[in-house]
C-alpha cells in the first residue's frame with residue numbers, strides 16, 4: 006500500500022494566507038457592498054515596463070520562425086541570460102563564473118529546493134519571523150521534528166528571534182548549526198542587514214563550515230548606498246553562501262516567473278571540497294527541471310539592459326513611495342513602525358498590546374483593510390502586522406486614511 010510522506014502531517018495547520026482569505030471573505034459576505042482594501046499579500050500590481058514587454062515579444066517572435074526557433078535550452082539558463090546576471094553582480098564588485106549562476110522559474114522554488122542537496126539531519130537555523138517557505142520546505146524534508154504548539158515552533162529547528170531589541174537582525178547562533186536562512190531586505194519586517202551584520206554570519210559560517218542560504222529577492226529596493234545588495238559583497242562569502250534572487254519584485258515578474266541562484270564553486274561543507282555542491286545543484290536542477298522558459302528569459306535580459314533597469318528602478322520607486330506613505334501615515338496615527346525605507350514592507354507594532362490576529366481583525370472590521378498578521382511568520386512576529394506596499398497608489402492612500410481614522414477614533 007502506498008504511504009504518504011508523513012512529514013506533511015507535521016505542517017502547522019491552516020497556512021497563513023488561506024486563513025486571511027477566509028476571514029476577508031467572511032467579512033465581505035456579511036457586508037455586501039463594502040469595499041475591502043488589501044495591503045496584505047506581497048503581489049505586484051504595476052504593469053511590465055515597455056522594454057520588458059518588447060523583450061518578451063521578441064523572445065516569442067523568435068519561436069515563430071524556423072531560422073530562429075529553439076527548443077530545450079541549457080538547464081541552468083541561456084548563456085546570454087547568465088552573462089546579464091553576472092554583469093549586474095560585477096557592478097557591485099562581485100565576480101561570478103557563468104557556471105555558478107543557475108537561472109530558474111523563481112526564488113520560491115529555489116529557496117524551497119535548495120535544502121535537498123544537504124544532509125537530512127542538518128541542523129537548520131531560521132530568522133524568526135521569516136518567509137514561511139524556509140520552515141515548511143525543511144519540515145516536508147523531515148528536519149522539523151515535532152511542532153510545539155505552546156511555543157509555536159518546530160522543535161527540530163533553531164529559531165533566531167528578530168525583534169526591536171536586536172534591530173530585527175539576529176546574532177549568530179550560540180550553538181553549532183549547519184544551514185542558516187537569511188533574507189535581506191527582509192520579508193516580513195522590511196529591515197535590511199548591514200555589511201557588519203552579514204560579516205558576523207560569514208565569519209561564523211566559515212568557522213563552523215555552515216552554509217548560509219541568502220534570499221536577496223528584495224535587493225532592488227535598497228536605496229541606502231551603505232547597505233549590501235548581495236552577501237558576496239562580504240569578503241569570504243563565496244566559500245560559505247548560496248544566494249537566491251528573483252525578477253518578481255524587481256521587474257513585476259510574479260506571474261511571468263524568473264529568478265536565479267548562485268552556487269559558488271568555492272563553496273565548501275563537510276566532506277564537500279570546492280566544486281562539489283555546485284556540481285550537485287547542477288545535477289539536481291538537470292534532473293528535476295528543464296530550464297526556465299526561453300521567452301521569459303528574453304524578458305529577463307531586457308529587464309537587465311540599461312533601459313530596462315532604468316524603467317524597473319522607476320517602478321520600484323513607486324512601490325517605495327507607497328511604503329513611505331504607509332509608514333508616515335501609520336506613524337502619525339501613533340503606531341510604531343519599522344522597515345519600509347529600503348523594502349516594500351512596513352512592520353507595525355499593534356497598539357495597546359493587541360495580538361497580531363486581534364489587530365488584523367480590528368483593521369478588517371473597522372477600517373475594511375486587509376493586512377497580514379505578523380504571528381503567521383513565526384512566534385517573534387506576534388504583536389505585529391505586515392503591510393505591503395505593492396498595492397495601487399490610490400488604494401494605498403485610501404487604506405492608510407481609513408486606518409488612521411480608525412485608530413484616531415480610539
Ligand SMILES: *Cc1c(COP(=O)(O)O)cnc(C)c1O
Pocket residue numbers: 047110111112113114116136188192220222250251252253254258259263264
Ligand atoms: C516574493 C519572494 C520571493 C520571490 O519568489 P518568486 O518565486 O521568485 O516569485 C522570494 N523570497 C521572498 C522572501 C519573497 O518574499
